[in-house]
Amino acid sequence: MAVEPDRDMDAHVRRLWRHRGATLPTPRRGPRQQLDLDEILRAGIAIADAEGLAAVSTRVVAARFGKTGMALYPYVGTKENLLALMQDHASAMPAWEDPVTGLTDGLHAWAVALFEVYLAHPWLTERPWSQATQGPNEQDWLERLLRILHRWDVPPGARPSVVTMLYATVRATAGTAAAYQRMNQQGIAEWRGQAEATMTQIPDLRQRYPLSTGLEPVTPHWQDNPRVALTNSVQLLASALGRTAG
Amino acid sequence: MAVEPDRDMDAHVRRLWRHRGATLPTPRRGPRQQLDLDEILRAGIAIADAEGLAAVSTRVVAARFGKTGMALYPYVGTKENLLALMQDHASAMPAWEDPVTGLTDGLHAWAVALFEVYLAHPWLTERPWSQATQGPNEQDWLERLLRILHRWDVPPGARPSVVTMLYATVRATAGTAAAYQRMNQQGIAEWRGQAEATMTQIPDLRQRYPLSTGLEPVTPHWQDNPRVALTNSVQLLASALGRTAG
DNA sequence: AGAAAACACTATGCAGTGCAAGGAGTAAAA
């Protein structure tokens, strides 16, 4: 009945915040550690970037250091923790100047910056996101967004909605952008879309779904579609806030 | 160099649209099939609902029919196809009356209906979503949404953005709602949040992140948070459209 | 100084995965 303070969770949180004042759960006895958490995460991220999240296994990551899979456990705890640490590590927020021209530009700069991070690490879209389980880097993004909303006097009641919608939209558009670049690098020629296959299997698809099959892409260059969709969405959202805030 | 018509893809599409005019790739020779695709999908969905998507394996699903894992392959092709079929099967659109009171109510009814489906099958949030790989049930949702936008004269240029944001927001809020009900049924008492652990590890978190740690929940009953967040988001979005459309 | 505890890393092994390959039996087509 002792109040056990969930040491695994504490260790995980301390690893997440290791560069922000938390002390790493470093061993006090036993042999020196031969690996480094940051290098482990860099290796894992490199693998995920190149071959997808599914290619990240304890054994593969450890092999980059000539070690066995079990050697990672003192550093990361569990596989799930490893992925969470990779997620936050890859989410480091770049520096940019906050536009002074208005709310729309401010939100747009934020959204595009986050979009770029997701494009650089497409597997981030496969990871869950919530405000309750964040590391410092992810927290930076949220704080920055709220600062923009505060700066432009978005009423507090509207902020949670904006946060939810913006994050969700960035993640969604980045996800389809990542899918695009995936099929780009595997050769468009041999790629036959499921959409096309559906058109031939269901010849009257256009009649049955006139509106959804008639949707026109937002830009002629379909590669840019997700980015443009994000820009338009931000504008729409900002216009709603302009109305509320005005 | 023959133009091979990608038979696996065709078979998959025909299975997806099997109840909408497509002919199932049914065998013409050999022993009678002892299983039924719809029953397989129902079994898989039941497992995913009860134990999560990770618990769905070919062997476990097949065991429900006293068969081995390999027995599923004539019916679904691959594991990934099985999951895609489950996804569409679980996305069947319920019937509801389209509100005649305005765009906001129309969008809200749509969003809540989709939200409920996601709550009934929380693993849907773990599945990728894109307009390019949809089955009939998912297509129904999109068409319905576009009909609402058409009905209330939302300008065509704004529609793709609304579609993206609404889907993304529903999926995001449903995802956190699913997380809530997960920790509800595993007992709140023993559940110690990572957020709490962070607060104790980083005592000055509130000073460092005044805005994000000061975010107030949108409703006193935190259980209802996602639903209310969704409602607010829809309202915000509709207000933007009201301005554009007006 | 010496004993004991706590640690890093390895080796082994378990239970599980998707699925390729091959075989036995069955039904329809040639």
Add this chain to the structure above:
DNA sequence: TTTTACTCCTTGCACTGCATAGTGTTTTCT
């Protein structure tokens, strides 16, 4: 009647996360 295509089974492979036990190393306690 023979051939072909099919269903379902068995076997087996390569892979996963990780529990367990063992070896050697470093620090702490006596």
